[in-house]
Amino acid sequence: MTGRGSRSGFRVAVIGAGTAGVATARVLSEKGFDCVVFEKHSKAGGLWADNYYGASVQMPKSMYVFPDEPHSEEASEFMGMDEVCDYLERIIDKHEIRKCFRFNTQVTEMKQLDGGIWSLTVKDLKTDVSTDDTFDYLVMCNGTFSSKPHRPNFRGQEKFEGKIMHSSEWRSADEFAGKKVVIVGMGKSAVDACMVASEVGKSAVQLVRSMHWFTTSHVGFIPTDVVVFTRFFQMMLPPFYSSSSVYKRLHKLTAPVRWLYFRTLEALMLTNYRLPRKLWPRSRLEVDLLHPALFDGPRQYLADVRSGRIDVKMTTIDEIKEATVVLSSGEEVEADLILLGTGWDKTIGLFNDVILNRLAVEEDGIWMYKNILPPGIDRMAFIGSNAFTAINPVTHVVQAKWLAAMLTNEMPTPSRKEMEQDIWN
Structure with a gap:
C-alpha cells in the first residue's frame, strides 16, 4: 500500500477513541503514519x-x-x-500521541474519491462548525453495537x-x-440493574427468555x-476455519470426549451458582461460549437471586397495562419502571448507499478478510x-x-480474489 520510506505525509483517519482507536493510533503513529483520531x-x-x-x-483487569x-495495583479488579x-x-x-486526537468531533459524512482517497466531513460539537478533510486511508474503530439501542415494542406500552x-x-x-422495577434481559447491563433495583427499589423482577451460562471466579474449586486459557480448552472448541482437514477430522472423532468435558464443566459451574433447578x-456451555451473555456473574447477583430479592421469571412480556406487566405465562406483575437491558442493534450508520453496496452488508454484518x-x-x-474476544484490548493491538x-x-x-477465497472457502 505504501513503501517503507513513504509513510510521512500518509494520512490515516481513525474513527473512534475506544480501546481499538487508541491501539490503532499508537501502533500506526509509531510506524511513522500521520494519524488523526475523531472522537465525539x-x-x-x-x-x-x-x-x-x-x-x-x-472481565478481570488482568484480561482487559x-x-x-x-x-x-489500585485499579479495581x-x-x-x-x-x-x-x-x-x-x-x-x-x-x-495526544496531538493525533480530535475530541468533541463527529464524523457526519464520508465518501471515497477517485484514486481511493477518503473525504470526511467532520463537525466540531463545541462550535457546531463543519469542515472537510481528506485522508489516504480509513480505519473504523467505533464498533457496530454502540449507536442504536435495541428497543422492542410491546402491546399496550x-x-x-x-x-x-x-x-x-x-x-x-x-x-x-422505592420503585417496582421490571428488568428485561440477561446481559451485563440487565444484571447490574437488577442488583441496584434489589438494593434501592421496592421490588426487582427480571424477565428472561432463558438463563445463560456465565463465568465465575472458579469452575468448581x-x-x-x-481452565480456560489452556491449549486443551482450545482443542475442545470448534476448529478454526483455516484448520487442516486432518485436524477437523480428528476433532469430529473426539466428539464424545468433548461432550463429556463440557458436561463436567457445567456440573462444576452449577455448584458455584447454587441456583434452583x-x-x-x-x-x-459450548454454545453459550459464543454468546455475549457469557460474562463474569457477580456474586451479589447470584446471592440476590437465591434469596429472592431478585425475582427471575423465565418468560416474556405479553402486554403492558397502566401499572402492570402481563407476562406470557399469564402472571401479572406490578411495575413503576421498566428497564430494557436488551442490547444494541448492529448499525453501520456513517456510510452512504454507495459504500454500503460495496461493503456487501448482510443482516449479520460484513464479511471481512481476517x-x-x-x-x-x-x-x-x-x-x-x-471480532469479539475475552481479551479485546490485546486483540485490538494484534x-x-x-x-x-x-x-x-x-x-x-492480498488481492480481492484472494480475500474472497479465504472468506468463503
Whole structure:
C-alpha cells in the first residue's frame, strides 16, 4: 500500500477513541503514519465515555489490558468506566500521541474519491462548525453495537403510567429508589440493574427468555483462568476455519470426549451458582461460549437471586397495562419502571448507499478478510468491529499491528480474489 520510506505525509483517519482507536493510533503513529483520531466524546474511552450507571468491565483487569501497559495495583479488579477512560488517557499521554486526537468531533459524512482517497466531513460539537478533510486511508474503530439501542415494542406500552427506559439511558440509582422495577434481559447491563433495583427499589423482577451460562471466579474449586486459557480448552472448541482437514477430522472423532468435558464443566459451574433447578441454563456451555451473555456473574447477583430479592421469571412480556406487566405465562406483575437491558442493534450508520453496496452488508454484518479488511473497498480497515474476544484490548493491538504490517509492505496485501477465497472457502 505504501513503501517503507513513504509513510510521512500518509494520512490515516481513525474513527473512534475506544480501546481499538487508541491501539490503532499508537501502533500506526509509531510506524511513522500521520494519524488523526475523531472522537465525539470529550475524552478517550469510546462506549466507556458515556455508559449506564455503574457500568464496569465484565472481565478481570488482568484480561482487559494492553500487552505492555499493565494496570495499577489500585485499579479495581473489574474496572469501572471511569477507570477504563483514565487508563486510555494515560496511554495517550505516555506515548505522546495526544496531538493525533480530535475530541468533541463527529464524523457526519464520508465518501471515497477517485484514486481511493477518503473525504470526511467532520463537525466540531463545541462550535457546531463543519469542515472537510481528506485522508489516504480509513480505519473504523467505533464498533457496530454502540449507536442504536435495541428497543422492542410491546402491546399496550403507550398506556403505561410509569417509565420505560433503555439501559443506555440509566444514569442514577435514584431512578430506581422505592420503585417496582421490571428488568428485561440477561446481559451485563440487565444484571447490574437488577442488583441496584434489589438494593434501592421496592421490588426487582427480571424477565428472561432463558438463563445463560456465565463465568465465575472458579469452575468448581479450580480458578477459571486455569481452565480456560489452556491449549486443551482450545482443542475442545470448534476448529478454526483455516484448520487442516486432518485436524477437523480428528476433532469430529473426539466428539464424545468433548461432550463429556463440557458436561463436567457445567456440573462444576452449577455448584458455584447454587441456583434452583428451574433457573439452570438450558443451552449447552459450548454454545453459550459464543454468546455475549457469557460474562463474569457477580456474586451479589447470584446471592440476590437465591434469596429472592431478585425475582427471575423465565418468560416474556405479553402486554403492558397502566401499572402492570402481563407476562406470557399469564402472571401479572406490578411495575413503576421498566428497564430494557436488551442490547444494541448492529448499525453501520456513517456510510452512504454507495459504500454500503460495496461493503456487501448482510443482516449479520460484513464479511471481512481476517475480520479486518473488506474485500470490496480499498484503503479501508475495521479494527475491533468484527471480532469479539475475552481479551479485546490485546486483540485490538494484534489487529492494529497486522494492519501496520500491511501498510508498510512487511506483508503483501492480498488481492480481492484472494480475500474472497479465504472468506468463503
